[in-house]
Amino acid sequence: MIEADEYKSRTVALQSGLAQAGIDLAILTDPDSVTYFAGYWNYLGVEFGRPTLVIVPRSGEPVVITPLMESEMCRNMSWIRDVRPWADGIDGEWAGTLERYLSAARYGTVGFEKRTIHPSIALRLKQMIEGGRRVDLHPITTRIRMRKSSSELEIMRAAGKVAVAMLEGARGAIGVGVPEYEVALAALSGGTRMAASLLEDPRHRFVSPTIYNLQVMQSGSDTCMVHRRSSTKRLAKGDPVYLCFCGVANFHNYKLGFDREFFVGSVTDEQAKVQEAAVKAQQAALAEIKPGAVCEDVNRAAEDVYRVAGFGPSYRTGRSVGCSFLEPPELKRGDKTVLEPGMTFAVDGGITVEGRFGGRIGDSIAVTETGFEYFTEYPRKLTVI
DSSP states (O other): OOOHHHHHHHHHHHHHHHHHHTOOEEEEOSHHHHHHHHOOOOSSOGGGTOOOEEEEESSSOOEEEEEHHHHHHHHHHOSOOEEEEEOTTSTTHHHHHHHHHHHHSOOSOEEEOTTTOOHHHHHHHHHHSOGGGEEEOHHHHHHHHHSOOHHHHHHHHHHHHHHHHHHHHHHHHOOTTOBHHHHHHHHHHHHHHHHHHTOOSGGGGGSOOOOOSOOEEEEGGGGGSTTOBOOSOBOOTTOEEEEEOTTTOEETTEEOOOEEEEESSOOOHHHHHHHHHHHHHHHHHHHHOSTTOBHHHHHHHHHHHHHHTTOOOOSOSEEEOSSSSSEEEEESTTOOOBOOTTOEEEEEEEEEETTTEEEEEEEEEEEOSSSEEESSOOOOSOOBO
């Protein structure tokens, strides 16, 4: 569990970054950033027209602007004491509350995360703050979030257990004639029960164990369609079954990437060759991961395996994970970020034989002082069920 002091120290680090960059005020609007710095999250936010904002001045106390209906929960969850509620249709709602804050504050330059800000909020900020006074906050927040603390790593290890429990639940449901959605339900059930077993402390009452979002899953020739969701299609003998948990493995607000592929009843020599090449590519990339390695070089190691096996690369080898499903840096061409201990990644191997089938594997790891550790420890061998 992350304690209030850690959320506060993150905010202090943000204020230090603001001072170094000459930014007077940060306005955080991305729900993941609100969670990371304020220790507060809700489930009906800007997509319902009810955004939460965190204002962090270069010096002084931060402020949370949140819907009135969420304000009691916010005061119980966040370390930030100044919570300013707003209500639908009253006094300009969130924008009016923000304008009143800005009118009383002394500021020149305002930073916000341009890459993740919701367009509706960006439009209002543009109306409130002149163009020359708006700067991108993303380089500062990214730098702070890139290396995980010991408490974050512990949560991500637990997230790995949840992801593995999801896979084991799904594997137990796979069989000839079983609809894909039944396999997906088994995955959600297995993950939820594991998460619940890890959240027995009464302080966890704001953390839901329930696993949600649509399961990425395909079978048969549809494994060429990497991100199709589970359907009513029934599994047949000889089908490859691909399960990706990248959009559903979410524990205590920390996300992982995790993928495995199984074969129902039998596997052809061609399918086995493709799957084994995907695993080999992933393992080649993982062998490069250590402090001082460069992201694009890790990606190149996987691409070398694809080329020797007669395939071309189809997507990046990995992405950083944490409070968000996608965080910088990425293991792909052109990313020259140098790896450091505490960085966390989803690392994938994947090959598509167009119109026929695909071979996939993915794990989440943390960079250590000497190499890496797995969060998702699960066999990587070809498996026929």
